[in-house]
Amino acid sequence: MAGLLRHAGGGPFFVTFKEAFMDIVGICGSLRGQSINRMLLNLAGDCLPAGATLDVLAWDEVPAFNSDVLAKGLPPAVATLRERIRRADAVIIATPEYNFSIPGMLKNAIDWVSRGDDQPLLNKPVAILSATPGPLGGARVQYDLRKVLLFMNAAVLVKPEVFVGFAHQKFDAEGQCTDSTTRGFVQSQMDALVRHTKLQQQLQQLQKLA
Numbered sequence: 001m002a003g004l005l006r007h008a009g010g011g012p013f014f015v016t017f018k019e020a021f022m023d024i025v026g027i028c029g030s031l032r033g034q035s036i037n038r039m040l041l042n043l044a045g046d047c048l049p050a051g052a053t054l055d056v057l058a059w060d061e062v063p064a065f066n067s068d069v070l071a072k073g074l075p076p077a078v079a080t081l082r083e084r085i086r087r088a089d090a091v092i093i094a095t096p097e098y099n100f101s102i103p104g105m106l107k108n109a110i111d112w113v114s115r116g117d118d119q120p121l122l123n124k125p126v127a128i129l130s131a132t133p134g135p136l137g138g139a140r141v142q143y144d145l146r147k148v149l150l151f152m153n154a155a156v157l158v159k160p161e162v163f164v165g166f167a168h169q170k171f172d173a174e175g176q177c178t179d180s181t182t183r184g185f186v187q188s189q190m191d192a193l194v195r196h197t198k199l200q201q202q203l204q205q206l207q208k209l210a
């Protein structure tokens with residue numbers, strides 16, 4: 001999204017960054033149609049500033065991870081998922097908590113994405129949100145997911161964290177958020193993600209010049 005211009009000649013070296021479009025992909029950790037985490041992901045997309053877009057990915061055809069399958073080549077659904085993440089400026093993951101941890105299908109998809117030196121989450125800005133009908137809002141799944149993503153050297157946004165407890169009371173039948181406090185937390189996180197993404201991209205550009 002940020003184009004780096006290098007100015008040399010005459011004065012001291014300096015760089016400027018040109019504002020441009022920001023392409024963000026969303027991954028919902030739940031595959032069910034009426035997922036409250038998908039509603040939360042959509043809310044995150046609504047909170048992005050002009051010039052940033054959210055593309056919620058369909059990844060339900062990713063097969064069970066199997067090294068024997070990988071040895072024959074990436075399955076098409078995995079290759080598509082990896083390339084879409086690679087092209088994106090940032091990733092937003094909204095997920096439920098299953099048995100105090102990461103839903104198996106989501107962990108399986110991340111395991112596929114994690115293989116190889118060219119794994120696309122390397123240095124990729126990632127924001128995590130979670131929603132549950134219970135009171136804790138997925139507090140435990142977030143730390144497991146954060147641990148996995150940090151191992152992959154993703155640039156996971158630290159704060160603000162967004163845990164939406166009693167989430168079924170905070171979205172209406174059309175999936176719209178009815179709770180201004182939730183909307184405010186998500187807005188703050190999306191503002192932070194955009195700043196974080198710009199900073200990461202500037203750092204990477206400077207590393208290339210160094």
Ligand SMILES: Cc1cc2nc3c(=O)[nH]c(=O)nc-3n(C[C@H](O)[C@H](O)[C@H](O)COP(=O)(O)O)c2cc1C
Nearest residue numbers: 030032035036037038096097098099100132133134
């Ligand atoms: C297999 C399974 C395990 C679950 N474990 C937890 C849990 O550990 N903590 C929790 O708060 N909710 C748990 N739940 C309830 C989910 O938070 C709830 O079903 C939620 O609506 C799922 O998210 P979704 O609406 O995005 O599909 C579990 C649900 C399932 C199906």
